[in-house]
Amino acid sequence: MKLVFIFDSTYPYYTGGIETWIYHVCEKMISKHDITIFTVKNYRKGNEAGKFTDINPKIKIIPVSNLNHIKILRPFVRSYIAVYNSNITVYSMRKAIKKYLDRNEKYYFIGLGTVFAAKTARLLKKDFPNSKMVASCRSLHPEVLGETYPGIGGIAKRMEKKNLQAMDAIWANGLDTQAALKKKGFHSIVIKNGVDFDRYDQVEPFDYSKLDLENEIKLVTIGTVQKIKGYYAIIDAVKYLKEFYNIKVHLVGLGKGNIEKFNKYAENLGVAEQVHLLGEHRNVVSYAKGGDVNVCAAGGGGYGMSILESMISKRPIVAWDSAIYRQLLQDGVSAKLVDNWNTKALADGIYFVLKNPVVANSWVECARERAREFDWSEVVREIEAACDNIK
Template sequence: MKIAFIYDAVYPWIKGGAQKRIYEIAKRLVNNGHEVHWFGLNWWNGNTTIEHDGVYIHGVGKSVPLYKNGRRSISEALYFARKLILPLSKDNYDIIDCQEFPYFSCFSTKLVSIAKHIPMVITWYEVWGDYWFEYLGRKGIFGKFVEKYSTKLPHLIIPISEKIKSDLEVLGVPKEKMRVVPNGVDFYRIQNVKPHGEEFDIVYVGRLISHKNVDVLLKAVTFIREEIKDVRVAIIGDGPERDNLIKLSKELNLQQNVKFFGFLEKDEDVYAVMKASKVFVLPSTREGFPNTILEANSCGLPAIVIDHPLNGSTGIVKNGYNGFILPLSEKEISTRVLTLLQDSNLLNTLKRNSIEFAKSHDWSVIVKKLENVYKGVGK
């Protein structure tokens, strides 16, 4: 098959969940004999079309900031949507897989799909619904409209989890128009990574932004420290909240307990810290399908995530099997972490479960499932 992916941010120049998913899937589709193209913005130096890991990557326009004042830039989204139409329409494809964000490119892809008679799918990562009003204020009515109308564009929607599928059903998308294909993990590659030299009890990996609630994790550590004085926590990631979080850790007198690694460029370095830890905590209230959970599970770490309507993590963690789903509460988080750290039998059981769960999500399994979905579109 000849396949086109649509997403403005391109891995590895821009790191993030959606682009990492495309990258991992695309290079494996190439290995399976398919011709794969990726249309995004030009984040690299040199020709507008390059080949990377066998994938043809097309820069349809210059790189412009994806975010403005901490939010996805509407002007960037419109720019990408406008610049996409002509390059995408120059060739024929068996299928076009457009990513849900940043929405406007879905409409451009639809125009090309109609003009060229090419089946179109949209991979869906999050459903915001009423959260649009919190994000944009009264202008949220427009975001909510665009989100809902985007669901009517493709021949098929690919939600990345059962939770996202359920959320889309609330928007009125019929079940028969959806096929779930979850995110995956490079399971066998992770097994070859050696643990970091330092040992940690808890690890967090992700952007340091407000809805990730890393401050709640730090406050939970103060309760854990009452019973385990030398508890060790690794915080991996960077973002606008980093200075505030470092300040908070000092105010809570956690300098000896918490280590801020910042952003780690190499995935292997992240995996090494995970392998030197015991529990993964992701206190975020808004996620699609965070790959960090599967990566942590691959390292044998159960994941603690938050029960929230906008948190897709709850569709990945099976409560009591490969982690726990808890309210957003430092006391609840501290109690559960203490139970795991003090009950080696329970921790080892969840470790085995986590590894088995992650193995079933190896990218080779996911790509095979996606191939079957692609083949069935339009039939």
């Protein structure tokens, strides 16, 4: 098969969730399939946000430019201009794809996102009549855009609807995402996120004594430093917990622009000494394994990689009792699930785990075995079967 992935990332720079998905999927599929990735040219000065460096050279990566690559304009590509810039990226990608690919060939165009990436795929339908167009819903993109840019949500939902109506297939990254798409009137199949189970299972725990934290209780959460990842809620929970424990919460994730904001929030709550934003680290599973409790408090949707990584850690998990986590975890069997977005309930859940270590540790093997079902080899099989079944 000839697979073409489309998304508005600077891949192979910045190694977040979609980038990690692309990397593992393509590395495992390239031996049998032809793969091209259309992405955005890097516009940062360095690699501080991360970069994949060992990509198979058979995988073709074609970057395009947008407003970020015009020096005089780049400082202004913020807020609502960033949304306009995403549309610029759509047309840059369409132009590049028409230049590099043969219109008479059959490709599977896979837009990683239901708004701008799927729009690119939709516009290519006339250009590549022999090809199949797929929108892969890796998150609730219109809703996230609406939260980030108030007033944009409605526009994004209308664009998503138009895109999805034109697709030959729609993929969802979890049962909750699939249900959300069904409510919008669209049938989808689940193509999971994945995890490198065998490799992560062998990772050694991080030694927190290197940070002078040997005798403190360590809460760990993994994810981009954003509100949607539950950072405010976790910091709020720490305010309750510090009355009972010598506790530190370690937030492992990308988001330098937000670290100062969350540090300020912790300071205002009087828990600045208890909250440590560690920034981005490549080996997040090591940090999860070295902690006492893994806190999974994200919103969003789908089988999140951060929760899968936490499930491999063999450390107790406290998570929201939401559709996101219920599709992976069972309360009292593989984790402690607490009332969704209730910070007092989150604190109580963490307190329960700390007070009942024998019970909490009895959950970890069940969570680990559930994560085994999400090995990348399983994801690849799903993708191949899904493409074969597109009519």
